[in-house]
Amino acid sequence: MEKTKSNINRRSFLKASALLGGGLMIQFSALAKFDLPAKSVDGINAFPWNEINGYIKITSDNVIKIINPNPEFGQNVMTSLPMIVAEELDVDWKKVIVEMGPHDSVKLGAQFTGGSNSMRMYWRPLREAGATARQMLMEAAAQTWAVPVEEVTAKAGVLGHEKSGKTASYGDLAAKASSLPVPKGVKLKDVKSFNVVRNSQKNVEGAKIVSGKPLFGLDYKHEGMLIAMIQHPPAFGMTFKSFDGSQALKMPGIKSVFSLKLYEDGFEQGGFDTRTFNDVLVVVGKTTWEVMNARKKLIVEWVPAGDVKDTMAGRGGKREVVVPGELENTADQHAKMVEYANKPAQVLRKDGDPETAFKNAAQIIERTFNAPFLAHNCMEPMNFFAHVTDEKALLVGPLQAPGWTEPTLVKVLKLPADKIEIQMTRMGGGFGRRAYGHYLVEAALISKKVNAPVKLIYSREDDTTYGIYRPMYTATYRAALDANKNLIAFHVKGGGIPEHAIHPNRFPAGAVDNYLAEGWQIPSNITIGAFRAPRSNFNAAAEQSFLDELAEAMGKDPIDFRLELLKRAKDTPVGKNNEYDADRYAGVLKLVKEKSGWNGPEHKKFSRGVAAYFCHSSYAAHVVDMTTKDGQPYVERVFSAIDCGIVINPDAATNMVQGAVVDGIGNAMYGGLTHKNGVVEESNFHKYRLIRMHEAPKKVEVHFIKNDIDPTGLGEPPFPPVFGAVANALYKASGRRFYQQPFSSPQPSAIPAV
Amino acid sequence: MIKLNINKKIYNLDADPEMPLLWVLRDVVGLIGTKYGCGVAQCGACVVHLDGEAVRSCVTKLSRAEGKKVITIEGLSENHTHPLQQAWLELDVSQCGYCQAGQIMSAAVLLNENKKPSDQDIDDAMAGNICRCGTYLRIREAIHLASEIQGKERS
Numbered sequence: 001m002e003k004t005k006s007n008i009n010r011r012s013f014l015k016a017s018a019l020l021g022g023g024l025m026i027q028f029s030a031l032a033k034f035d036l037p038a039k040s041v042d043g044i045n046a047f048p049w050n051e052i053n054g055y056i057k058i059t060s061d062n063v064i065k066i067i068n069p070n071p072e073f074g075q076n077v078m079t080s081l082p083m084i085v086a087e088e089l090d091v092d093w094k095k096v097i098v099e100m101g102p103h104d105s106v107k108l109g110a111q112f113t114g115g116s117n118s119m120r121m122y123w124r125p126l127r128e129a130g131a132t133a134r135q136m137l138m139e140a141a142a143q144t145w146a147v148p149v150e151e152v153t154a155k156a157g158v159l160g161h162e163k164s165g166k167t168a169s170y171g172d173l174a175a176k177a178s179s180l181p182v183p184k185g186v187k188l189k190d191v192k193s194f195n196v197v198r199n200s201q202k203n204v205e206g207a208k209i210v211s212g213k214p215l216f217g218l219d220y221k222h223e224g225m226l227i228a229m230i231q232h233p234p235a236f237g238m239t240f241k242s243f244d245g246s247q248a249l250k251m252p253g254i255k256s257v258f259s260l261k262l263y264e265d266g267f268e269q270g271g272f273d274t275r276t277f278n279d280v281l282v283v284v285g286k287t288t289w290e291v292m293n294a295r296k297k298l299i300v301e302w303v304p305a306g307d308v309k310d311t312m313a314g315r316g317g318k319r320e321v322v323v324p325g326e327l328e329n330t331a332d333q334h335a336k337m338v339e340y341a342n343k344p345a346q347v348l349r350k351d352g353d354p355e356t357a358f359k360n361a362a363q364i365i366e367r368t369f370n371a372p373f374l375a376h377n378c379m380e381p382m383n384f385f386a387h388v389t390d391e392k393a394l395l396v397g398p399l400q401a402p403g404w405t406e407p408t409l410v411k412v413l414k415l416p417a418d419k420i421e422i423q424m425t426r427m428g429g430g431f432g433r434r435a436y437g438h439y440l441v442e443a444a445l446i447s448k449k450v451n452a453p454v455k456l457i458y459s460r461e462d463d464t465t466y467g468i469y470r471p472m473y474t475a476t477y478r479a480a481l482d483a484n485k486n487l488i489a490f491h492v493k494g495g496g497i498p499e500h501a502i503h504p505n506r507f508p509a510g511a512v513d514n515y516l517a518e519g520w521q522i523p524s525n526i527t528i529g530a531f532r533a534p535r536s537n538f539n540a541a542a543e544q545s546f547l548d549e550l551a552e553a554m555g556k557d558p559i560d561f562r563l564e565l566l567k568r569a570k571d572t573p574v575g576k577n578n579e580y581d582a583d584r585y586a587g588v589l590k591l592v593k594e595k596s597g598w599n600g601p602e603h604k605k606f607s608r609g610v611a612a613y614f615c616h617s618s619y620a621a622h623v624v625d626m627t628t629k630d631g632q633p634y635v636e637r638v639f640s641a642i643d644c645g646i647v648i649n650p651d652a653a654t655n656m657v658q659g660a661v662v663d664g665i666g667n668a669m670y671g672g673l674t675h676k677n678g679v680v681e682e683s684n685f686h687k688y689r690l691i692r693m694h695e696a697p698k699k700v701e702v703h704f705i706k707n708d709i710d711p712t713g714l715g716e717p718p719f720p721p722v723f724g725a726v727a728n729a730l731y732k733a734s735g736r737r738f739y740q741q742p743f744s745s746p747q748p749s750a751i752p753a754v
Numbered sequence: 755m756i757k758l759n760i761n762k763k764i765y766n767l768d769a770d771p772e773m774p775l776l777w778v779l780r781d782v783v784g785l786i787g788t789k790y791g792c793g794v795a796q797c798g799a800c801v802v803h804l805d806g807e808a809v810r811s812c813v814t815k816l817s818r819a820e821g822k823k824v825i826t827i828e829g830l831s832e833n834h835t836h837p838l839q840q841a842w843l844e845l846d847v848s849q850c851g852y853c854q855a856g857q858i859m860s861a862a863v864l865l866n867e868n869k870k871p872s873d874q875d876i877d878d879a880m881a882g883n884i885c886r887c888g889t890y891l892r893i894r895e896a897i898h899l900a901s902e903i904q905g906k907e908r909s
């Protein structure tokens with residue numbers, strides 16, 4: 001984030017170009033000299049930009065800047081979204097510079113990173129923005145040259161008129177183009193003719209990353225900035241009663257110690273206003289280390305909060321909820337889940353007559369799967385910069401969804417939206433965690449209180465122990481087989497603390513005549529939220545291991561069994577609301593079968609597991625090849641087949657799938673968060689185990705289905721089925737089924753073989 | 755005043771000798787390429803070189819760095835030309851990128867000591883660096899590539 005600084009100015013830029021001989025293209029090589037391949041150039045803001053539309057700015061020297069609307073957290077949208085604009089604008093990608101846009105929903109759309117949504121959300125708007133700008137440039141050329149616009153060409157940043165031999169750069173006509181009316185319904189390119197999109201382009205911030213340039217929220221600096229940290233209650237279910245900050249205040253570098261209430265009583269919380277605690281203590285000082293030290297000197301009385309009332313708004317309308325005050329323990333959480341699992345639950349979907357089918361079954365297979373809370377563990381802990389005055393607020397840092405946080409800031413700060421400026425830095429990971437903007441509210445209130453620019457920083461311990469976690473889940477799956485081992489009924493009953501994970505309309509719904517899906521939930525004070533592929537990240541583990549076990553009981557190959565069900569779902573689907581496309585689902589299974597050499601000679605070398613899943617509009621299947629290493633199960637190779645429609649940036653997409661596979665193996669094997677009297681037991685990475693280099697596969701071979709379907713998202717879909725594939729490979733490796741995540745933890749005592 | 759040699763530049767710092775080098779670099783000197791990930795020697799995001807050795811700056815007191823040569827990611831090369839940086843860019847290793855400075859600094863010491871590391875050598879040397887985004891496969895590949903680039907540059 002050097003946006004306010006300028007390391008080159010227009011004059012020196014022009015001089016550099018002149019030295020190199022001047023001329024249009026040479027100017028770009030001057031640019032290239034100091035920054036490429038890092039294409040995001042700081043300091044160019046000093047140039048007189050002609051804004052063609054919110055996404056495209058061009059100088060008269062033909063410097064073309066594309067604004068990325070959506071926050072970057074490692075999914076590479078900073079590169080892939082501008083690629084779409086560049087494609088339709090028809091410019092040489094190598095000469096484009098890219099900049100992160102500020103929060104501006106009028107010019108830049110919804111600006112929301114999450115739900116694998118960036119491509120789905122921006123595919124059309126960005127293509128239209130590029131194509132419309134190109135049309136305006138052509139129109140400007142037509143008017144200038146007094147020729148019909150139909151005769152004007154626009155290619156690789158150059159406008160031309162063949163008959164007269166006239167040419168001009170986009171830059172030459174950018175000023176005029178920006179003053180023209182915006183045409184409607186401009187024709188888009190044929191996706192088959194793309195030459196920027198569907199080709200691998202390097203990360204535009206790659207060079208900055210490997211040379212340690214300031215990119216992240218924690219790197220952001222501001223004149224006179226202080227550092228703030230928050231002392232939360234030590235346990236979920238506790239609250240702050242009184243404190244003595246005098247010792248802390250005497251520590252070197254400390255400016256201020258105070259208590260802070262986030263939301264007033266009765267504040268109507270939107271869906272993403274979740275915060276772990278409402279009353280906290282704050283220490284503000286000069287450096288991070290000094291503040292960390294002063295925190296140790298705080299004397300605080302914490303007390304059980306008891307049941308607390310909260311007012312929720314947003315989806316489901318305004319309602320009062322009671323957050324229970326219990327100090328929870330993991331063992332009790334498990335016991336409670338077992339108790340709830342035996343109670344009647346809410347029916348989420350019912351097809352046919354499952355009760356009768358189960359009654360008449362020759363064989364019933366029933367299995368229960370469990371998974372713990374998970375912490376996001378973004379590599380960069382939560383943080384945000386805020387400078388709030390009576391008139392306005394500036395907030396800078398890592399955030400997935402500025403549009404969801406801004407209305408909250410309006411209410412809390414009592415400032416109009418146009419006085420609140422939010423800038424998004426690159427994020428050191430997000431995984432859903434940074435969709436919850438409570439840390440902006442905290443930073444803003446702290447800045448207001450101390451009347452200074454402040455950066456709020458969470459320590460790793462703060463980040464891990466006061467999180468907004470993936471819920472704790474369980475699900476019991478039942479299948480009824482007739483005497484010929486045909487599947488006649490399927491039942492899933494899932495629950496969670498505080499939410500269940502059931503997607504009632506997903507596979508195998510639609511493929512079984514008699515089907516029942518039910519859900520229940522247990523209220524809790526442990527805060528939860530979106531975690532990479534919410535709910536799917538559990539379902540794909542449970543359901544896909546269950547299907548594997550079912551296939552075995554039926555004497556079928558696990559891939560063939562799934563394909564049979566999908567054929568049924570396609571030919572004569574049961575029910576109406578089936579969410580998935582059976583053909584695309586079958587497509588990834590067939591592709592992974594082929595690429596992995598399923599049932600071929602490779603089968604004997606490894607313990608193999610397969611799984612597939614549909615979520616966030618895309619399809620993914622994996623074959624996991626397991627061996628042992630140092631006496632431990634080790635996933636040595638993975639074959640992945642993905643259908644996410646058009647792949648924008650193939651190499652980056654491959655990187656993301658590889659990352660999702662590693663993340664999946666890590667969380668399936670080691671991930672988990674436990675509680676003792678409300679206290680999170682895994683305070684830092686010495687207790688919260690994350691996958692490391694030696695546990696990562698040697699190879700993850702990624703294959704994409706080739707089609708011309710509009711992009712359907714990729715950040716999440718490859719992640720969930722990894723869990724199932726790992727579970728199924730573990731079975732092959734050990735002869736035991738794994739029902740309890742993480743799989744490295746002790747498994748429940750033996751379940752009778754089918 | 756503590757005198758510190760960082761990236762071949764001398765700094766006279768008025769800071770508590772107990773302060774971890776990480777926070778000296780980030781908050782006092784203003785070199786933010788070295789990252790905070792855990793603060794307890796678990797993740798490797800903060801790795802810098804102290805007289806050519808990889809240390810975790812989050813648990814290295816300022817006093818220990820006095821009189822030694824500190825190299826951070828900013829000083830690894832001019833213009834990201836170190837073989838590792840070249841390889842990282844060639845293979846487009848980064849996802850979020852937050853861990854990568856630490857990864858590269860750890861790998862640099864490995865490559866200094868072992869010109870042609872095997873997969874096993876890499877796994878051993880890099881076990882202390884977490885990548886939450888899961889870029890391990892590309893890191894491994896990039897270290898191999900850097901070792902090749904380094905070999906060519908020397909011959």
Ligand code: FES
Nearest residue numbers: 791792793798812
């Ligand atoms: S921050 Fe030093 S090892 Fe994690």
Ligand code: FES
Nearest residue numbers: 850851885886887
């Ligand atoms: S690239 Fe994100 S933590 Fe490594």
